[in-house]
Amino acid sequence: NMSIKEVASNRSFGGWQKVYQHESEECKCTMRFGFFPPQAEIKKCPALYYLSGLTCTEQNVVTKGGTQGPAAKNGIVVITPDTSPRGCNIEGENDSYDFGSGAGFYVNATEDKWKTNYRMFAYVTKELPQVIRANFGDKVDGDKMSIFGHSMGGHGALVCALKEPGKYKSVSAFAPITNPIQCPWGQKALKGYLGDNIEDHKEYDSCELVKKYKGPVLDILIDQGTNDEFLKRELFPDHFQTACADAGVKLNLRLQEGYDHSYYFMSSFMEDHINHHAKYLNA
Numbered sequence: 686n687m688s689i690k691e692v693a694s695n696r697s698f699g700g701w702q703k704v705y706q707h708e709s710e711e712c713k714c715t716m717r718f719g720f721f722p723p724q725a726e727i728k729k730c731p732a733l734y735y736l737s738g739l740t741c742t743e744q745n746v747v748t749k750g751g752t753q754g755p756a757a758k759n760g761i762v763v764i765t766p767d768t769s770p771r772g773c774n775i776e777g778e779n780d781s782y783d784f785g786s787g788a789g790f791y792v793n794a795t796e797d798k799w800k801t802n803y804r805m806f807a808y809v810t811k812e813l814p815q816v817i818r819a820n821f822g823d824k825v826d827g828d829k830m831s832i833f834g835h836s837m838g839g840h841g842a843l844v845c846a847l848k849e850p851g852k853y854k855s856v857s858a859f860a861p862i863t864n865p866i867q868c869p870w871g872q873k874a875l876k877g878y879l880g881d882n883i884e885d886h887k888e889y890d891s892c893e894l895v896k897k898y899k900g901p902v903l904d905i906l907i908d909q910g911t912n913d914e915f916l917k918r919e920l921f922p923d924h925f926q927t928a929c930a931d932a933g934v935k936l937n938l939r940l941q942e943g944y945d946h947s948y949y950f951m952s953s954f955m956e957d958h959i960n961h962h963a964k965y966l967n968a
């Protein structure tokens with residue numbers, strides 16, 4: 686079932702910030718996503734997926750990310766999925782901010798309790814692009830997509846690009862969780878969704894994945910605020926920098942003086958990121 690329903694529509698920068706909902710096959714629940722086609726199009730636009738961080742829905746980036754202006758300027762459709770399945774009546778799904786609802790970590794869960802619904806990797810990389818293709822064939826060029834995200838979503842974006850070589854033309858991240866197997870957020874989520882085997886966790890760790898990446902050349906942009914309250918405990922951009930250098934993958938890691946982990950930080954550099962993707966999507 687590829688049908689979608691419009692639940693919000695607001696004029697913005699000459700386009701429309703929309704929100705749609707649909708019944709997801711992968712997540713077995715109703716999922717929402719934001720959708721911003723820059724103009725009432727005369728040509729198909731490339732698509733840029735934005736993955737949000739812990740506790741977010743599609744609303745956080747839609748209202749605070751500042752994607753619309755730069756997306757309109759570059760003629761790019763921005764697609765903003767939710768961060769997890771919701772309302773699945775799984776025991777404990779709403780107990781903590783960093784696991785379950787709002788915290789899908791962009792994995793395909795294998796643990797019994799979660800595996801039926803928590804399939805965010807498949808949802809983001811396969812189902813959502815199919816839904817977009819089926820509903821917006823006239824607006825979106827299904828062959829041109831890129832991905833970026835913030836924190837848990839930065840981890841998600843890097844993992845999607847590294848696990849699916851060639852699917853995305855470019856990848857970038859704001860304050861990504863780069864080495865989840867070594868940080869409290871990541872360890873809790875990967876253990877909870879995937880079980881105890883560390884080898885399974887490595888399949889969703891950018892530092893591990895970049896070591897064995899074999900695909901088209903990647904030019905990764907990461908922005909990281911130096912006053913980010915989670916920098917030293919959860920994010921470890923230095924680990925990813927070392928892993929990229931070892932693997933010969935090009936990384937532009939920019940440390941942004943005094944910025945924190947919030948949307949004040951992301952919105953400040955949103956235009957740079959969208960321009961980065963436009964370079965590849967509009968090539």
Ligand SMILES: N[C@@H](CCC(=O)N[C@@H](CS)C(=O)NCC(=O)O)C(=O)O
Pocket residue numbers: 737738739740741745782835836837946947948
């Ligand atoms: N609320 C959590 C942190 C959650 C958090 O910082 N979430 C980030 C993503 S990792 C976010 O974007 N929050 C929503 C917002 O700022 O709009 C805490 O108290 O430690």
